[in-house]
Each structure stands twice: as C-alpha cells, then as structure tokens.
Amino acid sequence: MTVTSPEFAAGLAAEAEAAGITGFVAAAVINHDGRVLLVRRNPDDYMGGLWEIPSGTVESGETVLDALRRETGEETGLTIDQVTGYLGHFDYRNSRGGITRQFNFAVTVEKTEPVVLTEHDAHQWALPSGLPEVSDAVRELIAH
Template sequence: MTVTSPEFLASLANNAQTDGITGFVAAAVVTNADRVLLLKRNPDDFMGGLWEMPSGKVEDGETILEALYRETVEETGLTIETVSGYVGHFDYPDSRGGTTRQFNFAVTVEKTEPVILTEHEAHQWALPHELPEVSDAVRKLITP
C-alpha cells in the first residue's frame, strides 16, 4: 500500500479519530540536497517565533493529501512533484483546547526557488544538525 493510496490515508485519519484527536494538519518535509525547508512563524501567531515545516489544517471535505499539496503552495509558492514517503506524526495541544495530529510527508518539489512566503516571517534551508528554534517533535522528525 502506497502512502498516497486512499486506504493508507483513511487509516491515518481513522487511527487519529480513535485516539481522540480533534484536528488534523498535513506537513511537507521539503529537502534540497541535505537541507530541509523551515518557515518561521510570525511572532504574534500561536507558537510565534518557532520554525516549522510547511504545514496547515486539513479542511472539512479535504483529504490529508489534498491539504498537503494546498498548504505547501499557499505557504511557500512551491508545487509538490512527488510524495515519496510518510515520515510519521506527532500530536500537540492546539489553540482551541483540543489535540492536533500533524501528519508528515517527505516530498520533492518541482523547483526549490523562489520560496514565496504568505504567512511566515522568514524561511531557511537548514542542515538537520544545525536547526534553528524548532519544537522537540520537529527536531526528532528531522534529526537522523
């Protein structure tokens, strides 16, 4: 079963719902050579100032994969060419008092520049062993 199959994606959603998860986020682990793309949250946002991967909420009626493609383009201007793997998930408390599960996918993009930010303060291509201020969950995901 491939990571892009409807059955695999449905199993991710079903497992999260069974675990009592109230929100879903899809995240793209975009790499360029040995660096990963990180975006810095605006200071006045929830978790302001933290660096994160391109990610966003799965909207009603949208699959996790559809959200992955949409959010990557919306936040970076980059178009996903291939989803090459599912690299796991992590859960965190959200701003509404529930728990959000972030589903993380390794992707390749059609081209890595220019990165056009619409919701973040800055971007960088970071080496896994030289990460800026990221959450512990993101650090565990990116660091080999």
C-alpha cells in the same frame, strides 16, 4: 498500500479519530542538497517565532494528501512533485486547547525557488545538524 493511496490517507485519519483527535494537520518535509525547508511563525501568531516545516489544517471534506499539496503551495509557493514517504505523526496542543495530530510526509518539489511566504515571516534551508528554534517533535522528525 502506497503512501499516496486514498486508503492510506483515510486510515491515518480513522486512526486519529479513534484516538479522539479531531484536528489534523498535513506537513511537508522538503529536502534539497542535504537541507530541509523551514518557515518561521509570525511573532504575533500562536507559538510565534518558532521555526517549523510547512504545514496546515486538513479542511472538512479534504484528504490528508490534498491538504498537504494545498498547504505547501499556499505557504511556500512551491508545488509538490512527488510524495516519497510517510514519516509518522506527532500530537500537540493547539491554540484552542485541543489536541492536533500532525501527519508528516517526505516530498519533492518541482523547483525549490522562489519560496513565496504568505503566513510566515522568514524561511531557510537548514542543515539537520544546525536547526534553529524548532519544537522537540520537529527536531526529532528531521533528525531521523
């Protein structure tokens, strides 16, 4: 079963639901020239100032992969060319106190510039060995 198959995405969601997790986020790890794209949360947002990979909520009726493509486009202006791998997931406490599962995918984009931000206040192409302030989960994800 490939990462891009509907069955794979449905299995991820079913596994999370079975674990009692109701919030899902799809995230894109975009590498270019040995660097990964990071975006910084607005200072007045939940976890303001923290750097993260482009990600967003899986909406009702949407698959994880549909959300991955939509959210990457909305948050960065970049278009995913290919989903090249599934990098695993991590869970975190969201702003409402519930648990959200973030599904992380390696992707390529049609072009890496311009990055157009709509929900973040800055972006950078960071070396995995020199990451800014990111969560431990994101640091571990990028280090692999």
